[in-house]
Structures are given as structure tokens and as C-alpha cells.
Amino acid sequence: MNHIISVLVENKAGVLAKISGLFSRRGFNIGSLAVGPTDDEKISRITLEVNAEEHSIEQIIKQLYKLINVIKIQELDPSNIVERELVLIKVSADSKTRPEILEIVSVFRANIVDVAKKTLMIEITGNSKKVKALEDLLRPFGILELVRTGKIACTRGGKY
Amino acid sequence: MAKITGAQMIIKCLKEEGVEVIFGYPGGKVIPLYDALFDSDIRHILVRHEQGAAHAADGYARVTGKTGVCIATSGPGATNLVTGIANAHMDSIPIVAITGQVGTAQIGTDAFQEADITGIAAPVTKHNYLVKDVKELPRVIKEAFRIASTGRPGPVLIDIPVDITTDLIDENFKLDISLPGYKPTLKGNLKQVRMAAKKIAESKKPVIFAGGGVISSGASDILRKFVKIAKIPVITSLLGMGSFPENNELSLSMAGMHGTKYANLAFTEADLIIAVGVRFDDRVTGKLSEFAPEADIIHIDIDPAEIGKNVKVLIPVVGDAKIVLTDLENEYRKYIEKKGIPDRKEWLSRIKKLKEDYPLKYDRSSNKVKPAYVVEKIYELTKGDAIICTEVGQNQMWAAQFYKFTKPRTLVSSGGLGTMGFGLPAAIGAKIGRPDKTVIDIAGDGSIQMVSQELSTAVTNKINIKIMLLNNGYLGMVRQWQEFFFKKRYSQTCIYNCVDFVKLVEAYGGVGFRVKKKEEVEGAIKKALEINNLVLVDFWIDREENVYPMVAPGSPISEMLESEMLEGV
Ligand SMILES: Cc1ncc(C[n+]2csc(CCOP(=O)(O)OP(=O)(O)O)c2C)c(N)n1
Ligand SMILES: [Mg+2]
Secondary structure, eight states, X not given: OEEEEEEEEEOOTTHHHHHHHHHHHTTOXXXXXXXXXXXXXXXXXXXXXXXXXXHHHHHHHHHHHHSTTEEEEEEEOGGGEEEEEEEEEEEEOOTTTHHHHHHXXXXXXXXXXXXXXXXXXXXXXXXXXXXHHHHHHHGGGOEEEEEEXXXXXXXXXXXX | OOEEEHHHHHHHHHHHTTOOEEEEOOOGGGHHHHHHHHTSOSEXXXXXXXXXXXXXXXXXXXXXXXXXXXXXXXXXXXXXXXXXXXXXXXXXXXXXXXXXXXXXXXXXXXXXXXXXXXXXXXXXXXXXXXXOSGGGHXXXXXXXXXXXXXXXXXXXXXXXXXXXXXXXXXXXXXXXXXXXXXXXXXXXXXXXXXXXXXXXXXOSSEEEEEOHHXXXXXXXXXHHHHHHXXXXXXXXXXXXXXXXXXXXXXXEXXXXXXXXXXXXXXXXXXXXXXXXXXXXXXXXXXXXXXXXXXXXXXXXXXXXXXXXXXXXXXXXXXXXXHHHHHHXXXXXXXXXXXXXXXXXXXXXXXXXHHHHHSOOOOOTTOXXXXXXXXXXXXXXXXTTOSEEEEOSSHXXXXXXXXXXXXXXXXXXXXXXXXXXXXXXXXXXXXXXXXTTSOEEEEEEXXXXXXXXXXXXXXXXXXXXXXXXXXXXXXXXXXXXXXHHHXXXXXXXXXXXXXXXXXXXXXXXXXXXXXXXXXXXXXXHHHHHHHSSSOEEEEEEOOTTOOOSSBOOTTSBTTOOBOHHHHTTO
16 A cells, blocks of 8 residues: 655754665665655755555554654545646657657646757656656656656644 | 743742753753753752663662653754663653753754754654744743653653753743643543452452552552452562562562463453553564453553553543542452452462472572572662662663562663663763662673763762673573573673773772672672672673563463473474
8 A cells, every 4th residue: 555654854964864764674665755844944844755555654653752852743645636746758759759749748748858869858747657657658658757756745634 | 030041940940840850961952051050959960861861860760760861962962861761661651851952043953963853853752842942941941841741751852952952031930831742641431440459359360460650659558558448369470570579478470471470370360351551562472363352351551542552441540540549449448348358269279389399499509699599688788678670671671570679679670662872871861869778780790881981971980880791791581582582692782891891990980899609699798788888799690591471472471481391302
């Protein structure tokens, strides 16, 4: 099962290393990870995607809580969140394929952020499903490079 | 305002924390710190290897309940501490380790004697700090002691670059501690406690399983009080020994791989385990899927991550053992006042029978020096009132089995990490913490050679510990496994007669004598206890004596190998 956990930490040197160290030490894998300061610059949010059994997730969360710099942990309910990742895709494009690619890009409401003689760079934000769909459609043209951020997520409505 | 150096500030802060003694070893990056220490009345014990400093701080903490402190220089000094820190981490012992570090400007350049000690030690510390500004020192030191000694105790490391110790700071500078993510739960949820009380009252065959948490939280008295009214037999882990008096009829001593058979069978037959401050280590549970098959588990622990980690728990209570047990005793008393005292005659007579049927045994008629006999004599002659430190291996298990622990903080033994070489330096720390007590290291010939240089520390500081060396000329515990499971192929475990321990201890200025005959055992122990110096008694024990009973690795704890089953196989 895929779980998204959102961890508020003190924004201090070494905290990320402590968290990633804990994961590898306890034999858990991180699927994706995104870090950045919150509106309070002393506090950062780390969003982690973890594939694990229910029991393991419980252990991960408890072990994370033991890190002194961890302030709060939430496991996000996938049915009640907005999740996003941002992906940059550099794809081969010549005069023949370019129109077709542009069409796909517009259907996905993605953006062209760089145009060169033989390539296009596309920026897309969305949930994993949407990104994956675009990726699949672009693959036949030749994906030269693909860079993605970790997933970030926020619960809907009044709960926070 | 008067300015002082960072080093002076460190000493000032340590004094404010009530530190009376530091175990350490100097080096380039801590010279300023040692210079400040020179003017201080904090006692410093110069060890001979930094591992000894960490173990001594650990031993000191175990017997006093205070936080132990050790210091090492950067690089190799710091890495030498790591085993000791890991040992304290596994056994939840509060120590603060201060390491020197290369100057802030040099960090990350592979400077001379640079080691990323906060990185190296992260997995084996409760928390650690790299101090980058002298102004952080007062706050960091305060936080370190707070973290080490509260909640589930553990080691905290503070890495201090040398320039921070020479930078100047206002003498009275202070910053409030800031630990927004650190709030250990002390008070257990009362609803859970009530549920637990009811469950206990309804149980026909309950056992209490008491661990190191009972000792570290100071819950031994309330445990005894609770047992007195609830009449529930008590099993301990190795680290829990002393939390409940072993000479009490309800004590089942230690369970597990080399625990008593009656404790293991009681676990197996119990319908309820009330676990307090234990973590269900594999050395206790044996084959997990067959551990205590009939029992529901109430688990009281200060660390929520321990609850449900290894065994399934019916009623979890997160909190400090002492506070929770106090509430539990109260709730239980109220419950039975209303509903009556549960009748557990049958279970208690079953327990009594188990104890009668499966006592710990060894060949008492043998005229060889049996290790169990030596330990029993030590118990007798110290009237059970000594602090017993152990090394690791067979010696440790014989000490645990045959010394009857009746008070908390009287057994000092490396449980979780099983660190050979722990006993001697830990005994040094223990004796400094409790100079009023007889402190004995029940040692093994292999283990003590890992740290024998600390004999010098003990003698030069007049730390009169008594070392009872159970010398079998083997890495005995490993040899025992080789005997049972590897067809007696004693690969690299014979260390027979490789050093004259009597001469060794004499070389350091201590007293040593050798015992090869059973009839000399008693006299030798008496003499050792009387001599006002460090004494090592080199007992040449029956070399291939094994520790029984034993649960083979991977077996359920109900299946124990006993001497009769194996002799002649
Ligand atoms: C540092 C360390 N290295 C290796 C071991 C593995 N080990 C466990 S017990 C043991 C033998 C200990 O020998 P000794 O101190 O003579 O004790 P005995 O079992 O003979 O009483 C060994 C090698 C260990 N526990 N710790
Ligand atoms: Mg030995």
C-alpha cells in the first residue's frame, strides 16, 4: 500500500539526514520525498511517499516521532487530499512531430517551457496518474530527460 | 559582563546540571576544554581507552540513576566512544558524550582527526548536536541532559568544534531550551489503565514481565506494592533484574534463552502478561510465533514505538512505569474492593510447582571449580548486597542465574548490545557512583582482555573493585554454541593460558590470586573482599561447563535444552 506522510520538522541542519537515515536503518523505502519551509521559516514540511504494510507504517510513524526534531506527523488519507508533483520532460521534436506533441501538451494543460531545434521541454503539474498518462503518450517521441519533484499533498477542506 | 571561553561555559553548564564526575581522555581538539576542567572541582577520571569512558559513564548512570558524562577528542577519540554509546542506546541508559571536533572552518575538509561523529553516531544516539556557535552551548547542554534523562533515557552526543571552546561568551548568557517536538508521555491514559486493572482482575493466570524501564523510572517499590496486593508472579528480563526481589516466592527470575525453565513455562501457560518497561527482545521471546500462545498482553512502556513492535498487544498504556503502576495499583485496588479478590490459588500453586520441579541446577557434587558455585559463594559472602557488573558470555548468564538480585540498580550488564569488555569499565563507573558499595565484576577471560588496560584506571584512581574472573580459557559462550550446533568444531574460541592474569593485575599495581580448587573458592572471595585495593581472583573453572537451561535459537522458549539431555550426546 502507498502511504503519504507529512512530517513537520524543525528547520535545522542535519534533520533530513536523520529522517532518511532512520528509513534505511529500519529497512523502509522512501518512494518520493519533498522538503521545504512552511509559512513559519523555523519549521519545514517533509512529504514522504512510502510503500509499506499497515503495521510497518505504524512503526515508521512511531519511530519518526522519536526523532527529537520531528514536531508533528500526519498520515494523509488519499481519498481526501490534493496531491501534486511537478515534472519537467525534455522530448525529441522535429518539425514533423512538433504539432502532435503540442496538441498533447494542450490537452493536458501542460506548458512548453523551452523550445529548441530538436527538443521541447514540457512542464506538467498534477497527480501521479495525470503525469504518468502524459509520460506514456510522450514516450514514443523519445523522452531525453525527465525530472520530477517529490510528491506534495494537502488535505481538503477544514481539516489541517 | 564578564566574558568566559566556550570551554569555561561548558564546565559551568555541566556544574549546573549537577555533574560530579567525568570519564574521559584528552586530545588536540579538547585541550581548551581540559584546560577549563583543570580549574574546576568536577572530578575527572582518565581512562585508558575512550570506550572505557563511555562504559564507565554508563555504569555510573545505571547505579546512580544520574546522567553519566564522558569526553573524547575528535576523530579516533570520538569513534572509540561509539561502542559505548551504542551500548547505552540499546539499554536506554542516560549518558551525555562530549566530543571535540575540528574547527568550524575546517569541517568537511577531511582535516586532521576529523570524523563525522554526529553522522556516525546518529543511529545509536537518542539525539545529537554539532555546535556551530558558542551562544548555542548553554541551550544545547541543557537540552542534552533533558533529553538523555527523561522519557525513554538514552545517550546524547554533543560535538563541539575547537574554536567554539575558545570563543568568548558572556558569563551569564542563556537561551531557553527549545524542544517543540519532544514531549514524552508520562501519565498513562486512565481509561486504558482501568481496562488493564479489570483485565488483570479477571485473569486466571497472569504474570508480570518487568524490564529495565521499571528500574530506570524508579518503579520497583510500587511494583512490589502492586504484587503484594495482586499476588501475581513476576518474571524479569536481564535488565529488569533487581526490580523485584528474587528471594520472594512470587519471583520467577529471568526468562528467555538462558532464563529459568519455570519462567519460560509460566510465560507459555499464562493467560495474561502485564509487561512493564520491556521490549520483548528476541533473547526473551525465542520463536516469536510460539511465544506465550495463550496470553493477552498489557504493555506499559514510555516509548510508543515499543508497543506492538514485536508482539501483539491487547491493552497498550504509554507512560512512565512508575506513574502508570501507581495508577494501576490504585485502580486495581478499587476494582477488587468492589468485585472481590480474584481466586488464583490454582495458578499460584502451579507456579510453586514449576519452581520446585525445574530449579536451576549444576553439579554440586563435582570437585571441580564450577562457575555457578563461585557465583553462589559471591552471593553468600556479599549477603546479596553487592553491585554486580558482568562481562558478556557464559559469565554473564551464570551471574544472572546464580546471584539473587533483590534491589534495583544492583546488576550492571550489557543487555541489548552484548558488549564484551563492558564489565570492567562499567564497574569503575559504578564504584565511583556508589563508593559505599562492594562492586564486583564477574568477568570472562575473553571479555576482560578487550579492556584490561582499564585495570590501570582503577588502580591509579584507587577504585577498589573486585574482579571475579571465571576463567575457562575459552570464548566460552561461542564455544558452547559450537559444541551444540557445530559438531564441537572449536574454531577460534580457545584462548587457553594466553596470559597470566595474576601477573597482569600485579603489573598494574593491583592484587591477584589464582584459585584452582573448589575448597579455595570461599577463602579467596573473602580475602578479595577484605583487601583494600583492586583485586582480581583468577578462578580456573571447569573449562567446558555450559550454561543451562538453553533455548536453541529459533525454538520456542518452552523447549529448553538441559544438561542431562546433552551430556554424552
Ligand atoms: C565485542 C564483542 N565481540 C564479540 C562478541 C561475541 N561473543 C559473545 S560471548 C563471547 C565469548 C566471551 O568470552 P569470555 O569473555 O571468555 O566469556 P565466557 O563465555 O567464556 O564466560 C563472544 C566472543 C561479543 N559479544 N562482543
Ligand atoms: Mg571465557
